[in-house]
Amino acid sequence: MAPDRDVADVLIIGAGASGAAAAWSLASGGLAVVCLEQGDWIDPTDYPHHRPDWELHRQTDFAKDPNVRQRPEDYPLNNDDSPIVPLMFNAVGGSTVHWSGHFPRFRPSDFRVKTLDDVADNWPLTYWDLEPYYEENDANIGVSGLEGDPSGPPRLPRQTPPLGLDAAAKTYIRGLKKLGWHWWPTENALITAPFGEVRQVCNYCGPCDMGCPRGAMSSAHVTYWPAALAKGARLITRARVREITVDRRGRASGAVYYTPDGGIAQQRARVVIVACNGVGTPRLLLNSVSSLFPHGLANSNGLVGTHLMFHPIAFVSGVFPDRVDGHAGPVGLLLHCHEFYETDLSRGFVRGIKIQLCRESGPLSTALGHFPGEAVPWGAAHHRVQRERSAHMLAIAIMVEDLPEPHNRVSLDPKLADGNDIPAPKVSYTVSENSRKALDFGIARARELLEAAGATEIMHQALARNSGWHLMGTARMGDDPGNSVVDRYGRAHDVPNLFIIDGSIFVTSAAVNPTSTIQALALYVSDWLKHNLREVA
Amino acid sequence: MSEQHQDCEILAAHQVALLAAIQNRLIPSQDEMPGAGDAGCAQTVDRFLKERPALRRPIFAALNAVEAAAGECAQASAADEASTHVGFLALADTERDAVLRAVEAAQPDLFRTLVNQTYSAYYTNPAVLLILGWNPPQPEGHPTPPPFDEALLENVKQRGKLWRDA
Ligand SMILES: Cc1cc2nc3c(=O)[nH]c(=O)nc-3n(C[C@H](O)[C@H](O)[C@H](O)COP(=O)(O)OP(=O)(O)OC[C@H]3O[C@@H](n4cnc5c(N)ncnc54)[C@H](O)[C@@H]3O)c2cc1C
Numbered sequence: 001m002a003p004d005r006d007v008a009d010v011l012i013i014g015a016g017a018s019g020a021a022a023a024w025s026l027a028s029g030g031l032a033v034v035c036l037e038q039g040d041w042i043d044p045t046d047y048p049h050h051r052p053d054w055e056l057h058r059q060t061d062f063a064k065d066p067n068v069r070q071r072p073e074d075y076p077l078n079n080d081d082s083p084i085v086p087l088m089f090n091a092v093g094g095s096t097v098h099w100s101g102h103f104p105r106f107r108p109s110d111f112r113v114k115t116l117d118d119v120a121d122n123w124p125l126t127y128w129d130l131e132p133y134y135e136e137n138d139a140n141i142g143v144s145g146l147e148g149d150p151s152g153p154p155r156l157p158r159q160t161p162p163l164g165l166d167a168a169a170k171t172y173i174r175g176l177k178k179l180g181w182h183w184w185p186t187e188n189a190l191i192t193a194p195f196g197e198v199r200q201v202c203n204y205c206g207p208c209d210m211g212c213p214r215g216a217m218s219s220a221h222v223t224y225w226p227a228a229l230a231k232g233a234r235l236i237t238r239a240r241v242r243e244i245t246v247d248r249r250g251r252a253s254g255a256v257y258y259t260p261d262g263g264i265a266q267q268r269a270r271v272v273i274v275a276c277n278g279v280g281t282p283r284l285l286l287n288s289v290s291s292l293f294p295h296g297l298a299n300s301n302g303l304v305g306t307h308l309m310f311h312p313i314a315f316v317s318g319v320f321p322d323r324v325d326g327h328a329g330p331v332g333l334l335l336h337c338h339e340f341y342e343t344d345l346s347r348g349f350v351r352g353i354k355i356q357l358c359r360e361s362g363p364l365s366t367a368l369g370h371f372p373g374e375a376v377p378w379g380a381a382h383h384r385v386q387r388e389r390s391a392h393m394l395a396i397a398i399m400v401e402d403l404p405e406p407h408n409r410v411s412l413d414p415k416l417a418d419g420n421d422i423p424a425p426k427v428s429y430t431v432s433e434n435s436r437k438a439l440d441f442g443i444a445r446a447r448e449l450l451e452a453a454g455a456t457e458i459m460h461q462a463l464a465r466n467s468g469w470h471l472m473g474t475a476r477m478g479d480d481p482g483n484s485v486v487d488r489y490g491r492a493h494d495v496p497n498l499f500i501i502d503g504s505i506f507v508t509s510a511a512v513n514p515t516s517t518i519q520a521l522a523l524y525v526s527d528w529l530k531h532n533l534r535e536v537a
Numbered sequence: 538m539s540e541q542h543q544d545c546e547i548l549a550a551h552q553v554a555l556l557a558a559i560q561n562r563l564i565p566s567q568d569e570m571p572g573a574g575d576a577g578c579a580q581t582v583d584r585f586l587k588e589r590p591a592l593r594r595p596i597f598a599a600l601n602a603v604e605a606a607a608g609e610c611a612q613a614s615a616a617d618e619a620s621t622h623v624g625f626l627a628l629a630d631t632e633r634d635a636v637l638r639a640v641e642a643a644q645p646d647l648f649r650t651l652v653n654q655t656y657s658a659y660y661t662n663p664a665v666l667l668i669l670g671w672n673p674p675q676p677e678g679h680p681t682p683p684p685f686d687e688a689l690l691e692n693v694k695q696r697g698k699l700w701r702d703a
């Protein structure tokens with residue numbers, strides 16, 4: 001029988017970091033891939049980086065918080081019950097359209113926290129299972145950095161060299177040497193030397209968090225999507241999925257989505273992959289209600305949406321007497337310190353922290369006190385303080401491992417809905433005592449470091465509200481169907497041809513940025529699927 | 538003349554004048570730097586209000602709070618005279634600052650919105666950025682620094698493996 005051309009082999013929902021990697025992998029394997037994405041391509045000329053009012057766009061069309069940004073493709077979130085606001089971007093490339101691109105890997109211990117530290121659960125896979133996919137992903141997208149960091153397993157040579165040695169780096173290194181702590185140049189999803197034909201290398205312009213008009217950031221819309229489309233994947237933009245449909249046997253049959261004119265369309269598929277991120281994925285599953293799945297798809301045990309993890313973040317800023325030109329380079333990328341990464345119970349908390357040595361941004365960011373959480377005062381002292389801080393300030397981000405707790409969750413808001421009237425998510429979250437202790441420990445270390453580096457004034461923000469960059473845990477992976485939503489291959493326990501590949505499936509969060517692990521997982525799941533399609537579909 | 542200031546679409550003329558006067562206290566003129574009101578930041582905030590309706594309520598409320606506090610301040614200093622309405626514009630600079638501090642203490646969130654939007658207008662104003670020497674991030678970017686020097690990592694390398702087997 002000839003295959004039905006209207007039925008894709010694989011339907012991927014969401015064209016962000018994970019969806020793009022899977023689309024490339026599966027299309028390269030010869031599968032008919034269709035991807036539905038609610039956003040559109042961002043026109044490179046839309047980025048604000050060329051305009052004098054560029055910093056204003058952090059409050060408008062390039063805001064990280066979709067509730068502030070309010071583009072038509074964004075969906076609203078009810079964050080009233082959370083001290084941390086989820087941040088994301090909805091477009092081809094997903095949240096990698098505007099991110100920092102810090103690209104560390106998890107460590108082996110991050111996958112084994114139950115065994116090592118008797119907390120949470122082990123992952124059903126190990127670092128070593130993912131290692132080849134980490135390497136493959138790095139080679140596909142282009143990572144800058146320096147191999148040999150003793151704080152993690154060895155890697156192959158990085159695709160492009162680490163960022164250069166500027167005033168900011170020298171300042172931090174001065175302090176790090178005095179304290180004798182571990183440090184290393186960050187690994188970045190960003191190219192510092194030619195890589196690929198159309199991308200320009202980083203020219204240290206600074207505000208990666210509003211996107212990269214040069215294509216220097218290794219974001220999914222400049223890396224995987226062009227490659228996936230060349231391999232025959234079909235990407236349908238401005239297609240907002242309302243629900244995943246199921247057949248009478250309880251298998252996923254495709255998805256129903258809204259077209260730009262408000263019409264309804266359906267895409268059928270033999271396999272469905274959800275890649276809508278740690279908030280969008282549980283939202284979609286909970287919205288996919290049917291007589292067979294009255295509580296939402298893949299949710300027979302009620303776990304969809306639970307165990308939400310962010311990485312609670314504190315910022316500690318130092319003001320230096322000499323210029324450090326914090327604005328002159330990728331805002332989140334420079335050096336990291338893993339001195340306090342592994343568990344040491346004498347610190348009063350379990351698991352660890354990452355100290356990320358970041359920069360600053362332009363004069364408006366400084367005036368508003370974006371990182372220190374303390375604005376430049378108004379009135380007679382304004383110009384003096386602004387002068388003292390502008391180009392003289394650096395910010396350290398303290399990132400702590402957030403342990404999975406069932407009460408931290410994404411649910412559906414009874415009232416709020418998006419532009420297509422699809423119920424919107426509600427986020428309920430509290431910072432645990434363990435995270436709070438870890439943050440406080442980190443703040444104290446960052447203060448020590450800034451002082452050793454020569455800062456004359458140090459300020460901190462004990463918990464940054466606008467820091468929900470990392471959305472994890474809401475459809476957790478595990479071997480036990482009673483305690484998890486998907487199995488070790490990202491396959492829903494309840495629905496044999498439904499897969500989830502974004503940060504939702506994380507079992508634990510580690511204390512490093514998640515996207516290299518998200519993409520490695522997407523490639524790993526796709527690889528398994530390619531080899532097992534006959535059994536699955 | 539219509540009620541509205543000729544350059545503004547959302548704020549009425551008296552609100553523009555009030556906002557500019559407030560802004561000149563938030564970011565006063567000093568040396569080569571213009572005051573925020575003088576730099577046209579009230580007109581810029583009017584544009585913000587047009588583009589982002591959610592800002593209107595707090596900005597209007599903040600302006601009203603300043604006017605109300607100015608009235609109280611004027612009454613207190615002219616206790617027994619039959620006072621006609623005296624607003625912020627009639628006060629001297631030191632009194633204006635006292636009024637703003639009182640509003641800040643009583644309604645910190647509202648006041649913060651006023652300050653933040655004034656800063657946002659000021660530090661995205663081309664004339665101000667020119668004086669401060671800030672260019673947009675692109676197309677020039679910033680100079681590429683010298684390559685990283687791996688020798689700096691010698692001490693770190695000597696410490697050996699820092700991760701747990703698992
Ligand atoms: C400001 C910022 C800075 C960051 N910095 C870093 C960093 O330095 N390092 C790091 O590792 N990570 C960083 N992140 C996080 C990183 O961007 C995410 O981890 C990553 O993009 C997640 O990939 P994903 O595929 O799970 O989801 P996303 O990339 O968020 O993509 C999900 C896609 O699904 C689409 N979608 C959702 N629902 C639907 C629906 N119903 N129908 C159709 N389409 C839908 C969305 O429009 C979106 O495009 C940052 C994020 C932000 C916002």
